[in-house]
Amino acid sequence: MKLPDLTELALRNLRESLLRNSLTTIGISVGVASLVAMLSLGIGLQQLASRRLMKSGLFDTVVVTSRRDLRNFGREEERSGPAPAESRILDEPTRQEIERLPNVSEAYPDIRFITELRYEDKPHLTMVAALPMSAKSNDAFETVQGQFFSSDVAPEAILQKAFAEELLGKTPKPGIDETKVAELAAPLMGKELTMRYAQRETAKSASSTAAGDKSTSGDQSVSGATYSVVSREQKLKIVGVADLDPESMRGPTRARVFLPLGLAESLHVMQPTDLREISRAASDQPVYSSVNVRVKNPGQVQKVEDAVKKMGFNTFSILDASKSIQQFFKVLDVFLGIFGSLALAVAFIGIVNTLVMAILERRREIGIMKAIGASDGDIRKLFFAEAGAMGLLGGIVGVALGWAIGQVINVGTNIYLKSQSFPAEHFWSVPWWLVAFALAFSFFVSLAAGLYPARRAARLDPVQALRYE
Amino acid sequence: MMSSLDRFSSNKAPAVDTAVVNSPAIRVQQLCRHYRMGETLIRAVDGVNLEVRAGEFIALLGSSGSGKSSVLNLIAGLDRPTSGSVIVHERDLAQLSREELAHYRLHTVGMVFQSFNLIASMTLAENVELPMRFAEVDRAKRDSLANDALTRVGLKERKNHRPSELSGGEQQRAALARALINRPQLLLADEPTGNLDSHTGTEIMNMIREFNQQLGMTVVMVTHERALAERYAQRLIFLADGKLVGNESNSAGATGKDYARTETERP
Numbered sequence: 025m026k027l028p029d030l031t032e033l034a035l036r037n038l039r040e041s042l043l044r045n046s047l048t049t050i051g052i053s054v055g056v057a058s059l060v061a062m063l064s065l066g067i068g069l070q071q072l073a074s075r076r077l078m079k080s081g082l083f084d085t086v087v088v089t090s091r092r093d094l095r096n097f098g099r100e101e102e103r104s105g106p107a108p109a110e111s112r113i114l115d116e117p118t119r120q121e122i123e124r125l126p127n128v129s130e131a132y133p134d135i136r137f138i139t140e141l142r143y144e145d146k147p148h149l150t151m152v153a154a155l156p157m158s159a160k161s162n163d164a165f166e167t168v169q170g171q172f173f174s175s176d177v178a179p180e181a182i183l184q185k186a187f188a189e190e191l192l193g194k195t196p197k198p199g200i201d202e203t204k205v206a207e208l209a210a211p212l213m214g215k216e217l218t219m220r221y222a223q224r225e226t227a228k229s230a231s232s233t234a235a236g237d238k239s240t241s242g243d244q245s246v247s248g249a250t251y252s253v254v255s256r257e258q259k260l261k262i263v264g265v266a267d268l269d270p271e272s273m274r275g276p277t278r279a280r281v282f283l284p285l286g287l288a289e290s291l292h293v294m295q296p297t298d299l300r301e302i303s304r305a306a307s308d309q310p311v312y313s314s315v316n317v318r319v320k321n322p323g324q325v326q327k328v329e330d331a332v333k334k335m336g337f338n339t340f341s342i343l344d345a346s347k348s349i350q351q352f353f354k355v356l357d358v359f360l361g362i363f364g365s366l367a368l369a370v371a372f373i374g375i376v377n378t379l380v381m382a383i384l385e386r387r388r389e390i391g392i393m394k395a396i397g398a399s400d401g402d403i404r405k406l407f408f409a410e411a412g413a414m415g416l417l418g419g420i421v422g423v424a425l426g427w428a429i430g431q432v433i434n435v436g437t438n439i440y441l442k443s444q445s446f447p448a449e450h451f452w453s454v455p456w457w458l459v460a461f462a463l464a465f466s467f468f469v470s471l472a473a474g475l476y477p478a479r480r481a482a483r484l485d486p487v488q489a490l491r492y493e
Numbered sequence: 494m495m496s497s498l499d500r501f502s503s504n505k506a507p508a509v510d511t512a513v514v515n516s517p518a519i520r521v522q523q524l525c526r527h528y529r530m531g532e533t534l535i536r537a538v539d540g541v542n543l544e545v546r547a548g549e550f551i552a553l554l555g556s557s558g559s560g561k562s563s564v565l566n567l568i569a570g571l572d573r574p575t576s577g578s579v580i581v582h583e584r585d586l587a588q589l590s591r592e593e594l595a596h597y598r599l600h601t602v603g604m605v606f607q608s609f610n611l612i613a614s615m616t617l618a619e620n621v622e623l624p625m626r627f628a629e630v631d632r633a634k635r636d637s638l639a640n641d642a643l644t645r646v647g648l649k650e651r652k653n654h655r656p657s658e659l660s661g662g663e664q665q666r667a668a669l670a671r672a673l674i675n676r677p678q679l680l681l682a683d684e685p686t687g688n689l690d691s692h693t694g695t696e697i698m699n700m701i702r703e704f705n706q707q708l709g710m711t712v713v714m715v716t717h718e719r720a721l722a723e724r725y726a727q728r729l730i731f732l733a734d735g736k737l738v739g740n741e742s743n744s745a746g747a748t749g750k751d752y753a754r755t756e757t758e759r760p
Contacts, residue, residue, distance in 0.1 A: 029626045040614045392610045395571055396624045396671065397599025399592055486571045490610065 025402045034409035041382065048371075048378040049418045055371035056422025056466045059364030060458065061429045066360045068430075068453040070353040086317040086329050086341045087134070088122060090114040112336045115311045122317055125331050127324040132156045133312040135288045136279055137295065141260075142218040143191045150187055152219065153279030154288030158318065169209035170264030176286030181217055181260040187280035188212055188265045209265040217260040217281075222253050222294040253294050368466070371418070372473045375411055379477030382410070383484070390481055391489025400482040407478035408471060415470020419463040426462070427454050518547035518678065518711045519568060523577035526563050526735075537563040539735035540577070547678070550705045550712040552722035555732035561715045562683055564732065568713060569602050569681050570594045582678065599627055602679045603672030603710075605701075607687035609664040611656040611671075617643060618652040621671045628675055642670035646700065662693030669700055680704060682714040686721065698725050 025033075038045045090113060112118060123131040135154040140147050160172040173180050183191070188208045260283070295313060319328045329339045383390070390403055430452035438448040526538040538560045545551055553561040566572040567579050570586050579586045581601065589597060598604075611620045622639040630638070643652045646666040656664050665685060672680060682701060686694030702725055705712045716722050722729050723743055731739030 025626055026629055028632075033626070036614065388610075389612050389614075392612060393623070393627075394595070395569070395598065395604055395606075395610070396627070397595060397602075397675065398627050399595030399599075401592070402595075402627055487566050490571075490606070 025398075025405060030405055030409040031413070033406055034413050037382070037386075037406075037410055038413060041385070044378055044381070045414060048374045049414050049421070051374040052368070052371040052415060052418025052466055052470065053422040053425055055364075055368030056419050056462050057425035057429060058367040059361065059465070060423055060426025060454065060462050061433075062360035062364035063357060063458055063462075064426065064430050064452050064454045065433070066353060066357040067455060067458065068451045069356070070350075071453050072449055072451060073349055073353070084319045084325065086319060086325060086332065086339050088114065088131075088315045088317055088332050089313065089338045089340070091336060091338055113311055114313070114315060114337065118335070118337075119312065119315050121335070122315060122332060125317075125328060127320050127328055128317055129320045130156065130158055130318040131315050132285055132318075133289070133310070134314040134316050135285070135293065135295070135312075137221065137293050139222075139293075140220045141281060142220070143215070148187070148190060150190075150281055151279040152281045152283060152288075154285040155182075155282045156285045168264045168266045169205050170213050170262075172264060173284040174263070176284050177290065178284055179258065179260050179287060180263045180284060181219075182264040182266055182282040183212065183262060184280040184282075185265060185267050205265060205267045212262045212265060215262050217262060219258045219260055219281075221256055221258065221291060223256045223292050224294045225252050225254050225292070256291070258291060368469055372469055375414060375470055375473035376477060378414075379407055379411060379474055380480070383407075383477055383481045387484065387489050390484050391486045394484070394486035395490060403484070404478040404482040407481050408474045411470045411474025411478070412467055415467045415473075416463065418470070419466030422466060423454075423459050423462050430454060517544040518549070518582060519543070519545040519713070520580040521564070521568070521577070522580070524564065524567060524574050524579060525576045526560075526567060526572065527575045536735045538567065538574070541732070541735070541737045543730060543737065543740075545711060545713065547711055548705070548709045549728065550702070550726050551714070551728045551730055552726035553713065553715045553730050553732060554717065554719060554722055556717060558734075559732040560735035561717075561732045563735070565681055565683055565713060565715045568679070569604055570598045599624060600675055601677050602681055603675070603677040605665065605668045605672050605680070605682045605685045607684035609656065609661070609668045609688070611664055611668060613656055616653050616655055617648060617659070617667045620656070620667060621652075621674055624671060624675045638674060639670075642674050643667070646670045660693070661689050662696060665689060665693070665697050666700070669697065669704075673704065678711060680710050680712045682712065684716055685714065686716075686718075694721075701725070 119131050119133060122128060133154075136151060138149065138151050140149050141152075142148070155173070157173065157176050168182065170182075172182070185205055185208065188205075191212065192208065194208075266282070289310070292310075295311075317328060317332065319325050325341050329341055332339050393403060434450065434452040437451055441448060521541055521543040524538050524541040524543075525536070528535040528537060541560075541564060543564075553564060555561045563572070567574055567586075568581070570589070574587055577587075581597070584597070586594065586597065611617075612623070615623070618636075618639050621642050622635045625635045625638065640649070640652070643649050646669055648663060648666055648670070651659060651663065656667070659667070665688075680701065685697055685701065689697060698721070701712060701714070704710045712726075714722070714726060719729075723745055726743055729739070729741045729743050730737060731741075
């Protein structure tokens with residue numbers, strides 16, 4: 025029998041026992057709906073988490089640290105590769121080398137230090153970090169009030185919201201919204217900050233030959249490289265206030281005051297690495313505790329990480345963190361999928377039951393069809409078509425139902441979030457592939473449910489079936 | 494009725510190939526069909542030998558349980574013999590696969606039953622075209638053939654009615670239209686007038702005889718009414734306890750007296 029005929033006959037048969045078949049189809053719908061609802065929730069939460077991470081701008085960033093930096097001792101990466109003492113130093117030539125790697129758009133040193141800032145003659149101690157000009161395009165600075173640095177060496181500063189509050193003598197309260205940031209920015213804009221810092225200065229007596237790499241080994245005397253630390257002041261103009269949470273997971277933005285990178289470099293602020301790398305601290309080449317490498321696109325993070333590791337450095341990217349997050353969501357999806365499928369399993373039994381009942385009820389009809397020339401295959405296909413039609417119909421209704429449940433949960437949760445003064449979020453996501461998957465799944469599960477009834481109907485003995493009243 | 498028969502024969506090849514007209518259309522050899530019912534073995538058909546010429550009209554007679562319907566079901570390919578063979582147009586049904594047997598039922602055999610066996614959920618037109626669906630005939634062709642067939646049996650006006658809305662005679666006429674829709678060579682009728690009054694019974698029997706005489710269809714009819722068989726069949730086969738107990742030629746069947754007139758004499 026041809027497919028259109030099969031479909032037509034199947035739909036006709038479904039209409040004949042409308043109530044029973046409708047109930048079965050509703051059963052499938054509920055199963056599909058629960059599957060869709062569960063999986064959409066899983067996917068939605070995953071996307072929510074990914075979105076959050078993307079916003080950090082760290083998804084395309086690899087943080088490179090020297091193996092000599094033993095503060096992170098114990099991390100897995102350090103067990104392979106050269107021993108810390110023999111590994112390379114993360115200095116300016118190395119930074120340039122990293123910047124030349126394929127797929128790297130930028131490699132900039134992570135300069136940060138704790139220092140004192142004076143505003144209207146009141147001292148404030150805080151963490152200062154340097155930002156490259158490229159950070160302007162970073163989503164993290166999208167909500168800056170005022171403007172970004174005018175140039176890479178401009179004596180300008182962007183303040184973090186909480187620090188701005190501190191300067192104005194306001195106590196932070198929970199649930200501050202953006203209008204408040206604008207209010208904070210207004211009185212501070214264009215005002216002057218005075219930053220006091222420790223500058224590292226190469227001593228006049230220092231020999232330029234001290235730049236050699238391993239010259240200090242076995243030498244008891246001073247190798248000729250000395251430097252001094254000088255206290256200095258730098259005036260900064262406040263150009264912006266950023267609405268950033270300093271405690272959030274945003275590496276380069278974990279600071280309260282931001283300076284342009286060029287300016288920060290020119291200041292030669294004393295860094296902790298200067299003490300650790302005492303052997304070449306007097307060299308003219310700056311040594312960095314860490315370098316942030318921006319990758320052209322997040323897909324190449326792994327490649328760049330591998331390349332940098334090969335050079336003998338430790339790397340860290342949000343990919344490492346997101347990997348475990350992804351793993352968590354995979355497991356969550358599986359569990360949600362299993363719970364969703366349970367309802368579909370019940371629907372499966374419902375289909376089998378309905379079709380077996382239909383065989384008993386239509387026994388005579390099957391006998392007639394066989395007597396007038398229907399083959400086993402025709403009868404089997406007919407029952408398959410009925411199961412498939414119920415599956416497809418149930419799938420369509422189920423997807424719609426699942427989507428509706430999702431919307432209700434979304435709206436409901438957001439109303440709750442709003443009442444708790446959190447921003448609205450999109451928890452629910454029904455991607456097109458999930459719709460297709462749910463329809464196909466429901467269809468094939470229904471066909472599988474039709475397997476036994478169809479076989480049984482096809483094997484029916486026509487003589488006995490015709491005798492049946 | 495004649496004109497509709499003409500139409501039937503005109504849009505198809507003759508039902509019976511002239512080359513096989515005089516060879517037996519059906520050859521039944523040592524046919525046995527045994528059932529096991531609990532401890533006892535029931536010999537429904539027990540060593541029946543029978544030949545039916547192409548274009549012949551025979552009646553299988555016997556009381557209930559004589560095995561006449563079992564023989565018909567075996568010829569129809571609805572059942573398989575325990576032993577022996579049914580050879581229809583040189584093909585041994587016992588050798589056919591289930592699929593081939595279905596094909597045989599679809600194209601070679603047309604069946605009518607005592608209880609009509611129309612599908613209750615379908616209209617007459619749908620019932621009549623159902624075998625063509627199994628034969629995968631195109632929809633347009635199907636519609637026109639079903640229309641023709643229903644016109645032929647005088648049910649054109651009722652084609653959108655369901656069987657339950659029709660009288661027994663009308664239902665049996667629709668069943669006849671359905672049996673003939675795929676132009677079979679054999680018409681097998683199992684007590685076709687059993688549920689009908691004498692007048693409509695005559696109507697149906699006359700139609701069957703016309704199909705036999707004008708289309709050259711081979712007809713095997715099962716009945717327990719000897720009078721009916723004598724009116725229409727050219728040969729009467731008597732069965733008792735699954736065995737063939739009589740085989741009489743019946744010259745009256747060929748001419749065919751009016752069944753309705755003698756029907757009144759029935760007890």
